[in-house]
Amino acid sequence: MKQSIFIKHALPFIQWYALMIFITIVIDYLLHKFQLVLNGSYLGFAGTFFIIVSFLYSLRKRKIIKSGSPKRLLMFHEYLAWIGSIMLLVHAGIHFNSLIPWFAILMLLITVASGLVAKFLLKKSNENLKQKRQFMIAEGIDKEDVDRKLFLDSITVDWMKRWRLFHMPITLLLVIFSLIHIITIIIFIV
Secondary structure: OOOOHHHHHHHHHHHHHHHHHHHHHHHHHHHHHOOOHHHHHHHHHHHHHHHHHHOHHHHHHOOOOOOOOHHHHHHHHHHHHHHHHHHHHHHHOOOOOOHHHHHHHHHHHHHHHHHHHHHHHHHHHHHHHHHHHHHHHHOOOOHHHHHHHOHHHHHHHHHHOOHHHHHHHHHHHHHHHHHHHHHHHHHHHO
16 A cells, blocks of 8 residues: 555556657667658558547547447547557658647647546546545544645646546647648648
8 A cells, every 4th residue: 555656557657658659669760770761651641540440439428429338449549549649650750841740749649648647547546545545544544644645646636637628628739730731741742
């Protein structure tokens, strides 16, 4: 019970996020090493497709579609969006010639981070905080002392409960910047 919420729940979140960045770097490196850099541009299509398909969960959650297990669709959403994000990050590469794609990638990184907050941190951290509180009260510690000892953990959990306030608008900005990027590519390249 002594382990902090950060170590127990935030660390796996950071590991998944770091793994996403690491896999992106490795794939980008391999594409450059084998002179397949142009193939990275095709990952933009695939990554966008994966992320669009991942929104089946959102459609089911809002009852726009009726079929599919919400729990399975959530898992589907999480993994497809994560894999699609890797593809889009490889697609983006390091190009300084345009701001719109960079804004889209920034929104993508923030969206993934906020989604991982919900996946790894919120539920488990809330449960952990309740368990810690119950354990301390069962040990005979005064309620005020329990509140004082768990103050930082409580604040952390309260802030994490607001993840949708960030996730939804950032996702909307991601969609807007991605559409602008796609439209400008169609206008200026095709």
